[in-house]
Amino acid sequence: MVFAERQLRAALTVLALSGLTLTTLQGTAGAADAPTPTATAPVTAATSPVASIEKATARALARSLAEPAWHKQVAKAALADEEVDLLALTAKSAAKPAEGLRRTLVAAETDIAEAKGLAGTDAGSLLRVRLTGKPVSEPALTSTAPLVASAPADDDADVVIAYDTAGNAHQLDAHKAPERPVYVVGVDGQKALAAGLEVIDKELAAQGLGTPSARKTGPSSAGAAGPASAGSTGFWTTRITSIRAADLKEPWFKGDAEVFALVTGFGTDGKVRVDTVTMPYLDEEDTTYYPGQILVNWSNYKYNLADAVLMEDDGDTNYSSLAKALAAALLTITDQGAYIPLVDAIIDAMPASWWTDDADYVDSFYTLARETTGSRTGASANARMTVERYYVSAL
Structure with a gap:
């Protein structure tokens, strides 16, 4: 594999498992x-x-x-x-x-x-x-x-x-x-990832880079109320109505894929934010799923644009060490008053020691806007999803 591709996949892995604010919306042989x-x-x-x-x-x-x-x-x-x-x-x-x-x-x-x-x-x-x-x-x-x-x-x-x-x-x-x-x-x-994200949440919170929050996974989060910071008047989201991946990069010896999405942008406080969305249903390639799952909660973001990346976790990450390294690297990234692609910034910020092959890059969906609807094909043409605007009303 080309070194540059390893760098990209490693940086995306780092994003998926970290962020300054991590919130999951979720026969007999002869x-x-x-x-x-x-x-x-x-x-x-x-x-x-x-x-x-x-x-x-x-x-x-x-x-x-x-x-x-x-x-x-x-x-x-x-x-x-x-x-x-x-x-x-x-x-x-x-x-x-x-x-x-x-x-x-x-x-x-x-x-x-x-x-x-x-x-x-x-x-x-x-x-x-x-x-x-x-x-x-x-x-x-x-x-x-x-x-x-x-x-x-x-x-x-x-x-x-x-x-x-x-x-x-x-x-x-x-x-x-x-x-x-x-x-x-x-x-x-799945069990290791859930526990690892909690470790990262606590470590980043100790560094003043985020507050641990309750996690929601899978399609059941589609109509759920958002975090307390969303306010009492409801909020707009982008919801996945269907999704399909041509190749989930998962060989037979790894079993079913363990896919998660990450949404990146700047939070309302101007700090880097990564929201992880688990997709336990997306375990077979060339199969269309209809999750009705919230991908982006726009009340969490300062700008009207966000990027989404699909990853398949291979699970060889030391979450505690990763959180400490991320805290040191991401503290240098600041809001410049306009939306910028965070993937490039994190690739530049991360030390060379993190260029490992811990997870598989599935596809990316760049510059999703709050008004985005309809079918979108990922940048690598490996995944395709249909999204809609969805308003979550307050109770």
Whole structure:
């Protein structure tokens, strides 16, 4: 990837997770199908702390599945739910391998919280396992030699490493979903993001750069009353009536996309403001959704223009460290008396150490005005949405 593109995506990631005022408006495989063991896993990207923890957890889980009864419990849970809380699952099991795995998970959860800057929060357990590959029955799943993988640090990796019950590493094609069932270990991205935004809110508030506020997510925020600062006479908003993305940049080993939008502008106090809008429904590409969701609350902004950016979070950010760096960088950005594009200002302000690949850029919608209505195509022609003006009346 070109370095400049990495810079843009990194800066947008920073925006999405920060801002001076963050407010959310919201089949059994036969012997011929078995992958070939490899002695060592190829290095495809710089290893991240979170990816390292996920990898170690995947290998520990794979070894534990050598015990048939425990494997059956894991298989049943994975078939019943899209994502399974590993720590909770081991707590419910009397199997000896589950007991040993639980000790590993307790330490891993502590390490995950530290790596993501969530230590001391009420985020709870974050490590999950899900089943991918072609649909399979429970008997077929439990009779198949299990493989457990974790996502590589780089979405552009060519291979995904999976482990068998002996701890041997196998290479899977990163560009094509596996034919056989594979367990994938990862972090609950939505849960981590929610906890991380709270960490950033508190840190920025301590620096005098924002006040923590209640968060609303998803379509349910469409007709809700806005923040207390909106006043008692109601306010105008821009609402999404339909939205569609052609490519959500999410490979099979990452599961469903975790998309959020960010709206940038200057707040009524003249300070930089970023409002994040979670979009948990937008998890499939080439699918049109009709959320009726508020994107921009114009009572929060000084000018009649704002930019909106869609991102898909990859979840390797240390929220506490990020908040401290943002506070130092964004304090230098001031209102010049006219609307300016904040993306450029933040790219210039952020230190080079933050040019990482933590999230995927989906698309941008620039210069949305309060009067904007109808269909808009994003700057990258990857997403398209229809918006309307929507007035939220006071109670």
